[in-house]
Amino acid sequence: MSVHLSPAQAEAAATLPAPSPSPASKPPKFPAPKFSARRRGGVTRKRTSILLTVLMGVMAVYALLPLFWLIVNSTKTQSSLFSSFGLWFSSDFALWDNITGTLTYNDGEFLRWLANTVLYVVAGAGGATFLATLAGYGLAKFDFPGKRGVFAVVLGAVAVPGTALAVPTFLMFSQMGLTNTPWSVIIPSLISPFGLYLVWIYALEAVPTEVLEAARVDGAGEFRTFFTISLRMLAPGFITVLLFTVVATWNNYFLPLIMLSQSTWYPLTVGLNSWNAQATTAGGEAIYNLVITGSLLTIVPIVGAFLFLQRFWQSGLSAGSVK
Amino acid sequence: MGWAFVGPFMVVFVLVFIAPVLYAFYLSLFQNQMVGGDKFVAGANYLQALSDPQFWDSVTRVAVFLVVQVPIMLFLALFAALALDSGRLRASSFFRISVFLPYAVPAVVATLMWGFIYGPRFGLFGSLNDFFGLDLPEPLSSSWVLAAIGNINTWEFTGYNMLIFYSALKVIPAELYEAADLDGAGTFRVIRSIKLPSIRGAIGIASIFSVIGSFQLFNEPNILKALAPNSISSYFTPNMYAFNLSFAGQQFNYAAAISIIMGVLTVVVAYIVQISGSRKDA
Incomplete structure (x- = not known):
């Protein structure tokens, strides 16, 4: 995985306590204010710096160029991929043919993988968010024996590299008969320590203890209070966690690669890689145009979600990073 | 009552975090024999790993990667965060979202994309070479492939780190800036x-x-191995080594020992980074 933070680890990136939290960095009110409304880094209004804008422009080009390359090349046929200039369109516009090709290749296995991915996202990310919300709320609003222990163990385990877990998890699951089933991908996705942490921090402030006490006086059960009152107050935190776990499961590669040996249950990531790898196997058909178009189709929903829900993940990151 | 809320999380947590660690440690103490099944060998797998040149080759490679790529990426991220925070940028929200966008791209797609771009046949490097008659080095050749991977990682995660830094910069109290302003302190x-x-x-x-x-x-x-089979060995990184030992070589016990060693090594190095970081600050 990668600085190389995979999404899962990147989530974890926000979880460790800062080595030496500076007195200056107060936790932001969560959700953080919209960025446009925030105070700028200085006191007085400053002139625009052309040099700085140009340098940031270079970084933006670096970030966007490969995506542009992907869009351009998904419009090319396999042969013009080889014959035309990489950063511009060729004379034939084959995007629609490529999309049809991607969706129908090998009896439409791409669609099957898409459905699998959606299943993993709904069950894995949905479940992870639910468990994290429940537990984060429990940590924030109840005192119980072993509470400190729970926190220490969860934080400590985050530092254990995923590598150390992957192979033993596979062996364990294979003895339990879970490998090659959707469960082997869903169950490990159900834990989001970052989500737990975020909801915990959020619930401390967002759910007033007096409200819970009032509900208790009225004789409402704790779970009833949670589902009817608290959950609504936790909604922004819940949505942030959901977005990040959705990204983590949508982009998951290592885990399904290990757990699944048949393509029936592949998610898009593993499936795409198998299409790419088949060109190098004996007798395999090279389908680079479909790999490229499939890659584009894979990132469209997730990039779209990020752009559309900017407000949420940005406040989520600010909540996690300064603590 | 708290356990009723925390319990479900902890049950799954124990199943997918705690149990595998314990199981890996248990496995690492055995060896699979041709005859007679598993045999308890105590630390033999660990001793084998410590004198395994392929293992050390992979560790050295990620160490080099770490020392070069991580500072470059964090420096770029810090620069971008400071630029965004400076208030001297035009269209700063465009820059923020563009630099961050690669984080949303799955590692698989990022690697395939860059792999194709690197490729001599229909990639950008190929096009540039043809077009300008250049002789750029091949990014996927064995001497450049680590740098090529470093670039993919930098592309994927600079924006994420930038946002972490930027979010932290945002919450610096305004009074500090006012004080600096009164003192006539410059930007740097x-x-x-x-x-x-x-x-x-x-x-x-x-x-x-x-x-x-x-x-x-x-x-x-x-x-990337599918695109550059000759440049990337099965023990290119410790993680790949453990993976290939397990799934190509069926050496699960040895792979478990390597995973444990890497786990310990990671914790130690992360700890050293933290210590040296806080000393510099003092």
Whole structure:
């Protein structure tokens, strides 16, 4: 995985306590204010710096160029991929043919993988968010024996590299008969320590203890209070966690690669890689145009979600990073 | 009552975090014999790993990667965060979202994309060479492939780290800037004396997790292997070595020992990074 933070680890990136939290960095009110409304880094209004804008422009080009390359090349046929200039369109516009090709290749296995991915996202990310919300709320609003222990163990385990877990998890699951089933991908996705942490921090402030006490006086059960009152107050935190776990499961590669040996249950990531790898196997058909178009189709929903829900993940990151 | 809420999380947590660690440790103490099944060998797998040149080759490679790629990436991220925070940028929200966007791209797609771009046949490097009659080095050749992977990682995660730094910069109290303004401190002075010390914590977290990420390097080289089979060995990184030992070689016990060693090594290095980080600050 990668600085190389995979999404899962990147989530974890926000979880460790800062080595030496500076007195200056107060936790932001969560959700953080919209960025446009925030105070700028200085006191007085400053002139625009052309040099700085140009340098940031270079970084933006670096970030966007490969995506542009992907869009351009998904419009090319396999042969013009080889014959035309990489950063511009060729004379034939084959995007629609490529999309049809991607969706129908090998009896439409791409669609099957898409459905699998959606299943993993709904069950894995949905479940992870639910468990994290429940537990984060429990940590924030109840005192119980072993509470400190729970926190220490969860934080400590985050530092254990995923590598150390992957192979033993596979062996364990294979003895339990879970490998090659959707469960082997869903169950490990159900834990989001970052989500737990975020909801915990959020619930401390967002759910007033007096409200819970009032509900208790009225004789409402704790779970009833949670589902009817608290959950609504936790909604922004819940949505942030959901977005990040959705990204983590949508982009998951290592885990399904290990757990699944048949393509029936592949998610898009593993499936795409198998299409790419088949060109190098004996007798395999090279389908680079479909790999490229499939890659584009894979990132469209997730990039779209990020752009559309900017407000949420940005406040989520600010909540996690300064603590 | 608290356990009723925390319990479900903890049950799954024990199943997918705690149990595998214990199981890996247990496995690492055995060896599979041709005759007679598993045999308890205590630390023999660990001793074997410590004198295994392929293992050390992979460790050295990720260490080099860490020492070069992590500082470059964090420096770029810090620069971008300071630029966004400076208030001197036009269209700063466009820059923020564009630089961050690669984070949303799955590692598989990022690697395939860059792999094609690197490729001599229909990639950008091929086009550039043809077009200008250049002789750029081949990024996928064995001497350049580590740098090529470093670039993919930098592309994927600079924006994420930038946002971490940027979020930390945002919450610096305005009074500090006012004081600096009264003292007549210039931009660089403010960066050095206020901004950097204030986001020390964020820089520490980003460094530690970048270190952990480097040691776990797997997705990018493993995917790139299909495009550059001759440049990437089965023991290119410790993670790939453990993976290939398990799934190509069926040496699960030895792979478990390697995983445990890497786990311990990662914790030690992350700890050293943290210690040296806080000493510099003092």
